[in-house]
Amino acid sequence: MKWVKFRYSYNMEYNFRETEKKWQHYWATHKTFRTENSSTKKKYYVLDMFPYPSGAGLHVGHPLGYIASDIYARYKRLTGFNVLHPMGFDSFGLPAEQYAIQTGQHPSITTEHNIARYREQLDNLALSFDWDREVRTSDPEYYKWTQWIFLKLFNSWYNTETGKTEPIEKLEEKFTLHNAQCAVGAANKSWDDLNEKERSDVLMDYRLAYLSEATVNWCPAMGTVLANDEVKDGVSERGGYPVERKKMKQWSMRITAFADRLLNDLEGIDWSESIKEQQRNWIGKSEGVEINFAIHNAQFTIQIFTTRPDTIFGVSYITLAPEHELVEKITTNAQREAVLAYVEESKNRSDRERMADIKRISGVFTGAYAIHPFTGNQIPVWVGDYVLAGYGTGAVMAVPAHDSRDFAFANHFNLERPKVIQPKNAEWDFDKESYDEKEGSCINSDFLNGLTVKDAIKKAIDEIEKRKLGKRQINYRLRDAAFGRQRYWGEPIPIYYENGIPKPVDEKDLPVILPEVDKYLPTADGEPPLARAKNWKYRPHPLPISKGEGESFPLETTTMPGWAGSSWYFLRYMDAKNDKEFAGKDAINYWQDVDLYIGGSEHATGHLLYVRFWTKALYDLGLIPVIEPAKKLINQGMIQGRSNFVYRIKDSNTYVSKNLKENHETIATNVDVNIVEDDILDIEKFRQWREENAKAKFLLEDGKYICGNEVEKMSKSKWNVVNPDDMIEKYGADCLRLYEMFLGPLELSKPWNTNGISGTSNFIRKLWRLYHQRQISNRQLAVGNEQPINTESKSDVQFLLNKFHVSEEKPDRKELKSLHKLIKKVTEDIERFSFNTSVSSFMICVNELTAMKCKKREILDPLAVLLSPYAPHVAEELWNLLGHKESVTYTKWPEYKAEFLNEDSFAYPISINGKTKMNLEISLALNKDEIEKEVMNSEEVKKLFQGQSPKKVIVVPGRIINIVV
């Protein structure tokens, strides 16, 4: 029987390999997803957070958000919107540079290579991006405008009176007009008397992008400064290198000026509560009061900040941060040695150490006393590193009875702990811990006695302001963002130095192109890599009158951080090829802002804050019409890896199966998940996997080696990476898309499990089979199969070739109901981003149609449209087979018709006091009141009542009727 060999022929099934290739080629050559900047249609902007093109390529977790945004973008197109759905690459960054340091290969080559790979992977997923708008942050045509925006920020200041960003010239005019007094070093001078350098220094204190001597996060291993959000637990977020605090001259962005607006404007945007909360937390607004404490027998005043002025009478000492400038000045001679030693010690303790032993209490008495502003009592002044120099005034009034940190300190050094708040209805052991709660009433507090905490805070502030002891103050935890990086692979900062005065490069000379260097490392004197560049100089024009022809000045050698390019990229997509402007006015006015932004929540306090900051600054300068970059934000969950482990018996080459390992001392190691199936190790593949495994011995259970498993972050080092290319190769892109959506709610993190993918694969094949008639294969006949083929025999049918077939018959009511149920469900699901339930609905519909053997055109036609956002290749192929000439992208989303959804009548369960007694057939056309009447008049229901009268009748149309007696 020769024909046996055709059994597994692909002819039988949907050939995803061929179909997907065909349509991807079609979309690319026809530029199906190109978007115009003007249209009579309403605009809709769907944006993904663009990726950093790393060498590892995409894993199955990355596309989750891209698929979701793609579904939404395709849906919006089909419902009549002009959709902007672009993609690009955040292509400046550390890994390419690290690789360059190791290999000498220029980062642009690595980056180019990685982008090509990313592009290929993204194309395979059939994401409907308009690639004509692609942006790359490392492209000079792009970073020209990043530099341009930097100059705008450099040339702007934040006017706190108007609450707006304004050009720096306005400030200069103001200074000139009023001949303002300006702080220069320690002295005050008039603006007219200042020289050029001094004026530059004064203005620098106002610019939004500014150079200052500041304490920064210095990462010695990477040789660069990092922003606060790039440091986690005292180590760098990328690489995990230790970070220390260092004072150095540094470029920063004055994001703190926008703190209040960044906080308040969160109210108006549809972002997840958790992201908003993280940002609120990061901004850390706290309202309180600054109070001055005079030093006994000295001219100094210590200014403290507190949010609890109600506890002012509980102050028993004052603590200064070790870095506080008064420490040196007020310390008595007797204490000098001890204090200096302590300050020195604190300086050398890194943040990481300080955080590691948070419980260690340390401090030293200065010998000085402050005077309590209300009681006139003398209270000791201490130095302690639990007080942070960078927050508030770097000094606190300590209230040990009502603040746990003060309590710990006071307890340790045996200081007084006066009680001033009486806890409400509670016996509190003040010897054991402090009472920090903001509830209770004031005691031992003079004019505050008897007031609640809330009232006392108000009264105390009023009194403090009345007596001119201090004033209301709002503090933020947010710090200005470090902007310069001592690295190569970033945008050069377009600043040059003329006689040490930083000056902006002329707009006409942008971009300042990243120069070639011999090595990507700092110079021998610790200068950033750009200092290696030959002739890293700028020749301003017109040349300063006094200078000779050809004089040039050194350029800035630090580069911009990774977040610079990503803080405005959403604007560039609007007009990506514009070489006159960062984006044209018309394009900006048409596209406005992002309607839907999808990306990971890990950017909550980084990118998502910076992009809001730049948007507000650009708005103030009249460059864009919106104050927020994105109306709606969705954070897709992370897809975790499911790692597998093998257990090697210590000091041997024997591996013991999971359930037998208790009897041995074993070492667990990650094993490549690709050689494990259902936790069963493929021993042969394991032997080949690594050289040292070749002679491995195994202790098996039931003849199998069972691996352990755990859910971990997907990463190369854990051998748990599942590559989307492999999935696409095996099941096809549509299947992968459907499965990723089917896994669960978009925003939930979930482990990847390849097992379930057969479900969506079956669905696609089932749909395909439904519209393909079986026909005898020519190939089969050619090899001489002379046996009669019985089309009823399922085994015979397998040898037949498929041919597309739809029936032109009108669908009946049941079939239409199935379809319209689906339309309604899928429409609603997409609107609320519940893609997983949509996939279920498709499966139900196809199951129903298969059961009804419904192969009708009028059903498939809308079905293909509904499916196109989810499984674009299959949909496009079916659409084409149905005889449509244009891509399914250009058609219309079907509307559901309610008349097909409901039956004419419904058997309502009638329950009395919640107990179901009977079912009653009632027309669905009736409204609530009519149903009620119908029920009350029904003979059968009357029988049930037996004379009782109903108290209440509850009707839920289409569902339930309950009668309360």
Next chain:
RNA sequence: GCGGGCGUGGCGAAAUUGGCAGACGCACUAGACUUAGGAUCUAGCGCCUCACGGCAUGUGGGUUCGAGUCCCUCCGCCCGCACCA
């Protein structure tokens, strides 16, 4: 410690406004077609019970004719921030 989110079968999960809990899929079981099955089709699949029926959405309580859903208590998990005065 503070803040945010969550808890439903063996597993991923559904239940949109308080209205038939567990849709859909995976895994599993049985059967059909088979020389064969990692194909396809049919049926079953929360727990207890031969059955009738009863019990079930982390725990305990409350509101309601009716609670997975709303309110309170406790327990557990995940995420973020954390000496921020």
